[in-house]
Amino acid sequence: MSALGYGAESQVAELAKIESGEFYLTRKDKLRGGRQCIYPKAMLSVSKTSVPFNFQLIVSRVYEEGDANILDEEEDEGMLVHILPHRMIRLTYGFKSFLIGIELGLQTYAFEGRYAFSWHDVQGTEPDDRFEFVADSGTRKSARDSLERSILRAVYERKFMKSSSGVSDKELQAVAAPDDEVPVKPTRTTRGKAASTAAITDSLAGMSISNPKPTASSSTSKAPALTTSDDEHDALVSEVGDLYLWDFKGEQFNVIEEEVAAKVVDAGGEPFNYWLIVSDGANKLLGHKVTVDQNAKWSLPDLSVSWINPQGAPPFETWVIAFGDVVKFDNFKTKYQECLWEVKNQLPWAKAGDNDQKYALQTWNGYAEFDMQDASDEEAEPEASTEEEEEEEEEEEEEGLEEDGFANSNLVVGHNNPRAFVVRGNKIGIFTTDQEKMKYDDTMKGIKTAKGKAFIPEQVMLHNQDNDMILTNPNDPHSIYRVDLGERGTVVEEWKVHDDITVNNINPDSKFAGTTHTPTFLGTSHNALFRIDPRVSGSKLVQNESKQYATKAKFSSLATTQDGKIVVGSAKGDLRLFDTVGKIAKTALPALGDPVIGVDTTADGKWVVATTKTALLVFDMTIPDGVGSKYAGSLGFDRAFPADAKPLAKRLMLSSQHAAYMGGVNFTPARFNTGPDQVEKTIVTSSGPYVIAWDFNRIKKGKLDKYEIKQYGDEVIQDRFLFGQSNDIVVALKNNVLKVDKKQLKKPTRSSLGGPAKMRPSRV
Numbered sequence: 113m114s115a116l117g118y119g120a121e122s123q124v125a126e127l128a129k130i131e132s133g134e135f136y137l138t139r140k141d142k143l144r145g146g147r148q149c150i151y152p153k154a155m156l157s158v159s160k161t162s163v164p165f166n167f168q169l170i171v172s173r174v175y176e177e178g179d180a181n182i183l184d185e186e187e188d189e190g191m192l193v194h195i196l197p198h199r200m201i202r203l204t205y206g207f208k209s210f211l212i213g214i215e216l217g218l219q220t221y222a223f224e225g226r227y228a229f230s231w232h233d234v235q236g237t238e239p240d241d242r243f244e245f246v247a248d249s250g251t252r253k254s255a256r257d258s259l260e261r262s263i264l265r266a267v268y269e270r271k272f273m274k275s276s277s278g279v280s281d282k283e284l285q286a287v288a289a290p291d292d293e294v295p296v297k298p299t300r301t302t303r304g305k306a307a308s309t310a311a312i313t314d315s316l317a318g319m320s321i322s323n324p325k326p327t328a329s330s331s332t333s334k335a336p337a338l339t340t341s342d343d344e345h346d347a348l349v350s351e352v353g354d355l356y357l358w359d360f361k362g363e364q365f366n367v368i369e370e371e372v373a374a375k376v377v378d379a380g381g382e383p384f385n386y387w388l389i390v391s392d393g394a395n396k397l398l399g400h401k402v403t404v405d406q407n408a409k410w411s412l413p414d415l416s417v418s419w420i421n422p423q424g425a426p427p428f429e430t431w432v433i434a435f436g437d438v439v440k441f442d443n444f445k446t447k448y449q450e451c452l453w454e455v456k457n458q459l460p461w462a463k464a465g466d467n468d469q470k471y472a473l474q475t476w477n478g479y480a481e482f483d484m485q486d487a488s489d490e491e492a493e494p495e496a497s498t499e500e501e502e503e504e505e506e507e508e509e510e511e512g513l514e515e516d517g518f519a520n521s522n523l524v525v526g527h528n529n530p531r532a533f534v535v536r537g538n539k540i541g542i543f544t545t546d547q548e549k550m551k552y553d554d555t556m557k558g559i560k561t562a563k564g565k566a567f568i569p570e571q572v573m574l575h576n577q578d579n580d581m582i583l584t585n586p587n588d589p590h591s592i593y594r595v596d597l598g599e600r601g602t603v604v605e606e607w608k609v610h611d612d613i614t615v616n617n618i619n620p621d622s623k624f625a626g627t628t629h630t631p632t633f634l635g636t637s638h639n640a641l642f643r644i645d646p647r648v649s650g651s652k653l654v655q656n657e658s659k660q661y662a663t664k665a666k667f668s669s670l671a672t673t674q675d676g677k678i679v680v681g682s683a684k685g686d687l688r689l690f691d692t693v694g695k696i697a698k699t700a701l702p703a704l705g706d707p708v709i710g711v712d713t714t715a716d717g718k719w720v721v722a723t724t725k726t727a728l729l730v731f732d733m734t735i736p737d738g739v740g741s742k743y744a745g746s747l748g749f750d751r752a753f754p755a756d757a758k759p760l761a762k763r764l765m766l767s768s769q770h771a772a773y774m775g776g777v778n779f780t781p782a783r784f785n786t787g788p789d790q791v792e793k794t795i796v797t798s799s800g801p802y803v804i805a806w807d808f809n810r811i812k813k814g815k816l817d818k819y820e821i822k823q824y825g826d827e828v829i830q831d832r833f834l835f836g837q838s839n840d841i842v843v844a845l846k847n848n849v850l851k852v853d854k855k856q857l858k859k860p861t862r863s864s865l866g867g868p869a870k871m872r873p874s875r876v
Contacts, residue, residue: 127167128262129157130227130255133247135171135208137233140240150208156229156245158212158262163442165273166477167266169210169231171245210234210243211438212266214287215412215814217242220260225249227256235413272739273474274756286738347375348386349447351440353416355390355397358430358769363862365432369397374433376402376448384458386451388419390433398431402451404706407726407771415441417448418768426775430768442477449476456685456705467755468702475704475760522569523830523844527626528578530834532842534849538566540581540595543849545834545842550851556601561585561593569593573618574626575633582618582633589614592635592644592652607646610653613637613660617669618644622676623715624788634678634693639665641680643693657693669710669781673717674788677749681708681722689720689733689749699748701731701758710781714792717747719812721784721795722761726777728797729761730811764795764806764816773865774800780830784808787836794854796841798828802865803843805857820857821864824850 135151153174161168210216216231223246233241247256264284265276271287355372356365375389386402398421400406406419416434423429435441450461453472457464464472518537525532530546531553540556560566571584581595583603592615594605609615617636620626621643625633632645632654642658666683678690685703706724713720722729733748735741739757743750753759771777782797795806801824810818826845834840834851843850858864 127158127160128255128258129155130245130247130251130259131155132174132251133245135173136244136246138230138242138244139238150243154245156247156259158259158266161211161439161442163439163446163477165269165275165473166442167212167262167270168438169212169216169263171208171210171243208243209438211270211412211442212263213270214267218263218267227251229259235415270477271474272756273470273477283738283740286736347377347389348451349444350375351435351444353433353435353440353444356432356434358432358772360427360773360862372397372433374435374444376444376451384451384454386455388448390431400431402448402455404452404456404726405776407765407768407777408448408452409765409768410441410445412441417441417445420768420772420776422776426772428772428775430772432768446473446476453705457703470756471702471758472704474758518568519846520829520844520849522572523832523842523849524572524574524581525832525835525842526574526578527624527835531578532849533572533574533581534844535569535572538568540569540572541849545840545851550842550849554601556595559583559595560603561588562603562606571615571618573620573633575620576629576631577627584615584618589616591615592618594646605646607644607652608650609635609644610642610651613640613642613653615644616667619670619672622672623674623713623786625672625676627788634670634672636667636670636680638667639663641667641670641678641690641693654693659690659694659696668708671711671713671720673713673749674715675717677713677717677747679711679713679720679749681711683707685724687711687720687722687731689747691749698750699733699753699758709779710783712781712783714784715786715788715790717749719784719792719808721782723779723782723797725779726765726771728764728779728782728795728806730764730795731759731761732812733759762811762814762816764811764819766799766804766819767817767860770821770860770865773862774802776800780828783832785833785838790836790838793838794833796831796833796854798831798843801825801827801845803828803831803841803852803857805841805854819860820854821860822852822857823864824848 133154133156134149135154137148137150139147151171151173155172155174157170157172159168159170210231215234219230221228221230223244226249227247228244229247230242230244233243261281261284264281265279268276268279268284268287276284351374352371353374354370355368355374357368358364359366369392372390372392375391377387377389379385379387388400388402388406390397400419400421405422408417408419410417414434415436415438416432418430418432421429421431433444435444449472453464454461461469520534520536522535523532525545530544532543532545532550534541534543538559540559542553542555544551544553558566559569565587567585567587569583570586573582574580575582575594579596579598581597583593583595585591585593590610590613591606591608593603594607595602596604614637615635616638619634621630621632621634631647632643635642635644635653640658640660643654644652645654646652648654667680668683669681671679676692678693680688680690682703685706685708687701687708688697689699690697706727708722708724710723711720718732718734720731720733722731735744735746735748735751735753736757737744739754741751741754741757748759766774766777777799780798782795784792785794785796786792792808795808795811797804803822803824804819805821806819824843824845826847829844829846831841831843834842839854841852841854843852
């Protein structure tokens with residue numbers, strides 16, 4: 113059989129099939145019917161889609177002579193089953209289609225002596241529901257083998273966005289290995305009509321078809337004006353879908369219009385001026401400029417895209433287009449993402465290198481982008497707000513720095529001592545953290561250079577078992593400053609790092625180096641990574657432990673593992689992994705256009721989180737089996753990933769509804785809980801007045817949409833876990849410093865996202 117890639121010579125859409133069998137929905141919950149027959153006579157096939165390297169698994173109902181009466185009887189419900197508002201599966205003229213990918217959890221086995229094939233109901237609401245195709249007993253082995261190999265190739269090509277031609281069966285199996293679930297073994301088979309549309313319980317539940325028409329003022333972006341006639345602009349992509357708008361009062365999505373045309377157009381007038389247009393015939397319903405602030409979120413289970421219109425005062429409008437068809441969904445998503453890439457990079461998509469394009473397509477179309485929703489994880493959570501909790505929120509420190517017109521700007525927490533340090537202007541407040549509540553301890557007043565010139569520290573790092581603090585000065589980026597915390601609490605040394613190289617970021621040599629007397633530490637400029645050793649004479653940059661790039665790398669952040677491996681992020685959005693300082697990166701992940709504002713790693717280096725403005729990108733840095741690398745199992749810090757098998761990000765984003773309530777998203781650098789004896793359990797970040805935490809174990813399982821949140825009455829500047837703890841988080845607000853138990857963060861609701869708690873500003 114020819115390769116499944118778009119480069120294959122064969123133009124036949126149908127690549128393999130089993131012509132006769134039965135199609136079921138199987139459930140572990142026998143109260144809901146352990147096994148339900150959807151099609152008593154069915155055909156299973158693998159077909160191409162119009163999107164490169166994407167394929168569908170299609171189950172078609174087979175009608176035989178004499179079945180015309182069935183068509184008549186089922187025309188109302190079987191010919192076009194449009195299950196609203198969540199599942200959005202269209203059963204058009206008797207078939208179901210499924211985009212082939214790892215997320216289907218494909219399995220083969222024998223059922224009552226016949227060949228059976230099953231996969232997850234990824235569009236359903238129950239985690240254990242699976243579809244099953246049971247082939248007739250007369251099905252030939254060659255047909256089964258052809259179907260299985262076609263599916264394995266399809267999974268491979270969707271994941272790696274390249275042809276599977278020449279890939280061995282072993283490699284295909286390694287990539288598409290089925291999970292360990294045991295298929296439902298029914299005790300009794302029942303025949304029935306097409307699957308019920310019963311319980312719909314997730315994000316789009318409760319949509320009503322009330323058809324309220326949006327007004328021009330509410331639905332048209334107030335960004336640069338767009339000509340009213342769509343005909344004047346070439347549509348780069350146009351697909352049919354249903355348009356929904358989030359009702360903040362009713363807390364539901366309402367249908368605005370069904371079967372609208374969703375387009376992305378180039379409005380011209382300026383470079384990369386793309387707009388998302390939705391129209392109903394000649395009537396334009398909305399026009400929004402394509403920007404990262406739209407917080408566009410793609411849902412594979414719903415075959416939909418949601419976004420916010422960040423205009424005016426929050427809460428912003430939240431819109432959804434539900435395509436109901438995987439090909440339409442993929443077509444629209446790919447073109448929108450290409451346009452957004454151009455907006456972010458200010459470059460034509462065609463200018464991206466082949467490898468960068470492939471990596472971007474892998475990221476956009478890859479399984480890692482989508483969450484595997486698990487209804488069993490939903491837990492009823494009371495929304496009670498007790499007086500005790502409110503009192504904790506209103507906690508303030510009566511002692512501290514006098515009001516001086518400055519705001520808190522930086523936070524570090526101690527490794528060896530239970531203290532937190534907060535920068536405010538050219539003063540640094542010191543707090544003890546080992547009690548139930550934060551307690552103000554002292555203030556280092558008037559941070560100055562040796563010449564007595566005051567400055568506001570930009571980068572702050574604890575050093576030498578918390579006895580020293582290292583500072584950078586934005587007015588003198590070639591030098592660093594040491595503060596003696598043990599006795600004087602003032603700048604005692606000023607070190608010139610290099611005459612020509614600036615120090616933009618500093619970081620310990622290794623993740624826990626701050627707990628030791630290690631004298632050296634790391635720094636980056638905009639295009640160099642280097643080690644700093646205060647003991648050497650003259651400039652403190654270690655010449656044989658530095659790596660400078662000729663290009664404008666735009667390094668923005670760095671982090672280290674417990675073994676001293678290094679990850680460096682850039683304002684261009686790429687990541688570099690180093691095993692040591694002074695050599696080229698072992699692995700370089702291409703930029704997707706989102707500037708990286710912070711990075712962190714697990715202690716063992718297996719996982720990296722990179723923070724961008726609207727998303728956290730979580731990478732598994734272990735080279736997987738089945739990608740043709742002899743270094744499978746090694747980390748990308750030590751060995752290079754194959755060029756066409758680089759890790760895809762698990763993309764953590766807030767839901768569009770929550771982002772709309774919050775007035776948009778602007779994340780602060782995300783961090784794991786950390787400590788020598790700690791297992792990383794949580795990733796914590798903030799946006800505006802909200803502290804936000806993700807369960808790391810869920811993330812590793814692909815469940816990306818579950819997070820908890822807590823609102824404050826002021827903007828959160830930084831938040832960090834106390835060292836060696838997984839519950840206590842120190843939160844630095846613009847005018848206050850608090851300690852919060854992670855248990856106080858709650859599932860996002862209208863209550864937890866609503867009006868802020870009243871807080872009087874504290875004098876740090």
